[in-house]
Amino acid sequence: MTETLPLVLVVDDAATVRMYHSTLLGDAGFGVREAANGLEAVEAALTTSFDLFVVDVNMPKMNGYTCVETLRSETVGTAAPIVMISTEDRPGDADRAYAAGANLYLVKPVAPDRLVRIARLLTAGRRVVA
Numbered sequence: 001m002t003e004t005l006p007l008v009l010v011v012d013d014a015a016t017v018r019m020y021h022s023t024l025l026g027d028a029g030f031g032v033r034e035a036a037n038g039l040e041a042v043e044a045a046l047t048t049s050f051d052l053f054v055v056d057v058n059m060p061k062m063n064g065y066t067c068v069e070t071l072r073s074e075t076v077g078t079a080a081p082i083v084m085i086s087t088e089d090r091p092g093d094a095d096r097a098y099a100a101g102a103n104l105y106l107v108k109p110v111a112p113d114r115l116v117r118i119a120r121l122l123t124a125g126r127r128v129v130a
Contacts, residue, residue, distance in 0.1 A: 038067025
C-alpha cells in the first residue's frame, strides 16, 4: 500500500513567493505544483485533482478573486479548500475573498509554521492509502 501525498497548487505571480510557499509545503510533506496566475491555476485544475489551493490576490491575466470564483464554478475545484494570501489588508478584503469562495484569507507575510499547520488542517483526510 502506498500513501498519496496531499497535492497543493501554489498560485502567485511572484516567483520568489511561489518558491517560498512551495518549499515550505514540500518540506512539510505535501506534493506541490505552481501556477503564475489565476488563468494557469484554472487550467491546471481542469487536468489535476488538487487537495488545496494557495492563491494570491493581485496577479496578471486573472486575479485571485476571479480565480477562486472560477474554481468554485467548475466541477473540478468545488471541493478543495482555498486559502488566499495577500498583502491586501484593507477593510473588506477578507470579505471579498470569502464571497468569492475562499475558505481562509491570510495577510502576507504568513509565518511558515502557520501556513504548514493550516495546510495540514485543511487537507486532513483528503488523500487515502491506496
